[in-house]
Amino acid sequence: MEVGKFKSSRGRLVAWILVPPLLIVGIGLSSFAMRLQSEVELDQTKRLAEMLPQVVMARQEAEALLDDFYESGAGSVQTEDELISFLQGFAAKVDFRVNSLKVDRRTKGPVTLLVATVKGNGSFNAVQQFLGDVTANQQLLSESALQITQMIDDYGVASCRMDVTFELVLSDSRKGAR
Structure with missing residues (x-):
């Protein structure tokens, strides 16, 4: 250049x-x-x-x-009738008298629930054992509301009236999430 x-x-x-x-x-x-x-x-x-x-x-x-x-079959309850039978079976085992039992199917987002409202009478031990046995034998079941009232009849015998609401997460709805 x-x-x-x-x-x-x-x-x-x-x-x-x-x-x-x-x-x-x-x-x-x-x-x-x-x-x-x-x-x-x-x-x-x-x-x-x-x-x-x-x-x-x-x-x-x-x-x-x-x-x-x-x-294990822990999630074996899938219908309203099965839940009714399940709850009544445990109530009979512990001498808890069920006066009223209502079961509804609800959906919360992707999860399907069976909601059972149980009203009944029994001794405090029967109420306590009923609650323990039911939640121990159905792992996805929990109490969402509980009210226990102690009563004494004319003969001086103490008993309890219980109103409880159980929520059972259906295991089929969780299988879809996997």
Whole structure:
């Protein structure tokens, strides 16, 4: 190249002097930024790879627990009639007299519930044992409301009147979530 071209145009000289270093710096900074980004992504991938076996193991344990639950028959009550029979069976075992029993099917979001309202009479021990046996033998059943009133009859015999509302999560509705 002839030096005369640069003497005639000062802008051309400045461009030839400044553009190559600016290009080198721009490419260098871009590659440095890409390298940093790659290192960050590599660190995240390594951390995920370290955690993944624990997550897989926890998932397998949860699946095994759910499989054991379904195989045990603990979630065997699926209909209103089965829940009525279940509650009346335990009431008879502990000498708790059921005066009123009403069961409704409700849906709360993705979960289907059977809601049972039980009113009855019995001794305090019978009430206590009825509540304990029912919730122990149906794992997805819980009391959502409970009222116990102690009464004494004309002969001085103490008994309790109980109003309780049970909620049973139907296990079929949980299977769909797996």
